[in-house]
């Protein structure tokens with residue numbers, strides 16, 4: 006039997022049962038020995054209890070998506086088993102906790118995780134019992150687990166190490182006594198570069214800090230809270246400030262105030278908070294104040310699906326405020342892009358002197374993945390053009406970006422959210438509204454960068470996902486390519502403004518298929534407004550796409566389009 | 574605005590109290606700057622939306638920086654500016670509607686933080702700019718354009734409210750005495766912490782209460798305002814409480830807390846206790 010390239014393990018149980026740590030531990034163990042790992046999790050919106058599941062996909066090559074199906078399901082209670090059994094792959098195996106007995110049979114066996122852990126000498130080793138069993142099922146050398154334990158726990162004493170070793174052995178033993186195998190995993194190919202194991206939200210935080218972030222103000226909200234926590238812990242040096250605000254309305258106005266005062270400022274939120282920030286984002290656009298708003302999307306509207314993933318805030322992010330505006334948007338598609346996107350957002354805000362939205366999403370925010378170690382030297386912090394002259398300066402003069410005065414230095418003006426003249430004084434003259442509107446929109450040109458992915462560009466039909474749907478779409482694209490389907494591939498994390506050359510290419514396509522997680526087909530609609538014949542492939546389940554579904558839907562949409570083209 | 578700007582199309586009505594407040598703020602800024610030998614451009618005026626907020630465009634003489642933002646959000650903007658740049662002197666100017674209705678949610682958090690900004694509130698007991706609707710300080714039962722049969726809500730006692738939420742410097746002023754008011758505003762700016770100078774600044778168009786405030790001996794109208802008695806101890810919270818609940822409105826410094834650190838001082842203290850890691854060091858945590 007050919008060896009496996011990858012496998013997916015899902016841990017399902019109740020909140021508080023260590024489900025999350027199990028998948029992260031597995032990912033870490035695998036990455037340590039040279040595999041690639043990607044976790045995916047979804048929790049209930051409650052602290053204790055409630056159905057929780059997380060999974061890890063382990064592969065010999067970089068992992069693009071959570072995958073199609075589950076190869077090993079670790080079910081900690083009956084409900085977990087019932088909910089997830091449908092997702093098992095054909096040769097999938099269920100390991101269930103012996104506290105219950107599934108009312109069906111097949112490729113499954115029970116294990117008393119907690120009892121075995123107690124026998125091993127420490128109840129906290131239940132995870133390692135699972136790991137031992139898993140390693141046996143996929144033919145992974147037990148040494149990988151043992152090395153991990155020694156590295157992690159030796160400093161805490163031999164007793165803990167021994168207990169973990171015993172737990173692993175119990176797991177291996179039990180799994181070996183069954184005849185189930187899911188196929189041996191290919192040995193890892195250890196990357197020859199330094200790696201980081203990091204979560205999307207942390208990657209955004211570090212990217213923003215690398216670009217020189219000074220001030221962070223945010224209000225707790227899933228799934229953006231980890232960014233607040235990260236900043237509160239780390240953004241504390243001299244001249245820096247991180248703070249938990251009393252509301253998102255306060256957050257946005259505070260970062261606008263800090264940006265005005267000459268600082269690089271950011272907030273992070275999710276849908277409900279983002280909506281509250283609308284007026285403040287409009288103020289930053291109108292008064293020309295640099296600032297970054299991270300929106301880690303979740304299902305909406307209203308309180309929506311706080312702990313599920315969706316890409317349904319694009320339209321809101323383009324025009325979060327009332328009136329004429331089009332806010333720059335960067336949407337990272339991978340954990341790595343969270344890092345570079347975080348930095349780029351800060352740079353863009355400084356460069357064009359206005360608000361920038363970094364549009365992330367739940368599935369990326371909580372995803373732990375091993376990526377090449379982010380390169381700090383690749384981030385060149387941009388500094389806004391500031392006014393250096395003496396008094397008598399007209400801050401809002403002209404039709405294009407102009408240097409911004411900083412309080413404490415000459416060039417005093419009034420930053421104004423009402424329409425204004427060159428000094429920033431309120432006015433209602435039509436000629437001024439024309440000048441200032443033109444000026445504000447003209448600055449978007451400064452953000453046009455022809456950076457994007459392209460492949461097989463001669464094909465008449467293209468696939469172009471955005472944000473977190475990049476991974477599943479890429480995986481589907483690769484499979485279709487292997488099957489001989491002729492499709493072009495495009496991708497950009499620069500959503501607004503889109504790279505002009507990319508738009509030029511897209512406009513020439515017969516059809517551009519856009520996989521996206523919303524009902525409206527928001528990005529496809531945005532592309533159509535730019536003269537691209539785009540058609541959305543939508544899903545609104547609160548979960549990411551599965552590559553196998555996308556393969557079918559892309560194929561169907563492409564062949565329907567070709568049939569139409571022929572019949573015309 | 575140093576000189577008349579023909580494009581600027583807002584005017585206060587003749588007799589509007591805000592003229593006096595503007596003059597007082599100019600006095601305060603000038604004295605504050607010359608006393609501390611700091612440039613005028615190290616001051617930032619964050620203005621609310623209302624007739625009152627237009628003050629930021631009407632300051633004469635040497636120009637401070639200004640920010641005319643959105644309705645009700647002066648404090649959050651000032652919060653970001655001040656915590657980003659503690660070296661700046663940040664002054665909020667706002668109306669009773671802006672500060673005490675739509676923006677009320679921001680007052681108590683800043684009191685708790687003891688944010689080092691000075692707020693000058695122009696209370697005319699009405700929404701001036703939107704043409705005469707009731708505000709939180711409009712008296713119960715008063716007829717306004719939005720309370721055609723009389724206001725159904727009790728009126729807020731702003732001084733008592735500030736005291737109750739722990740504002741660390743509270744003064745009450747009157748717009749017709751710009752020199753005195755200037756002194757109060759300057760004291761507010763000098764105060765290390767969150768200060769509010771709440772100014773009675775009548776609206777001649779929608780709520781002309783000059784006569785009630787000042788009194789009119791000929792008509793036998795007793796003034797509503799009185800000077801804070803000389804013997805009042807401004808550090809005595811109990812005494813301040815009695816003062817702001819008197820039948821009439823005291824003018825002068827009501828209360829000043831002693832020894833309360835400001836938010837930026839607390840932050841500075843925290844920096845001394847916590848190890849700051851560079852971005853490089855932070856990144857290493859994730860590297861394996």
Ligand SMILES: Cc1ncc(C[n+]2csc(CCOP(=O)(O)OP(=O)(O)O)c2C)c(N)n1
Nearest residue numbers: 622623624625644668669670671700701702
């Ligand atoms: C979010 C929002 N809501 C409503 C308004 C309309 N508005 C402008 S000023 C104002 C009230 C002003 O009253 P006050 O703050 O007392 O200022 P005054 O004009 O009396 O000085 C209102 C309701 C607005 N600009 N923004």
Ligand code: SF4
Nearest residue numbers: 586589624701776777
């Ligand atoms: S309406 Fe009232 S508050 Fe507004 S400018 Fe006129 S007098 Fe002043």
Ligand SMILES: [Mg+2]
Nearest residue numbers: 668669697699
């Ligand atoms: Mg008013």
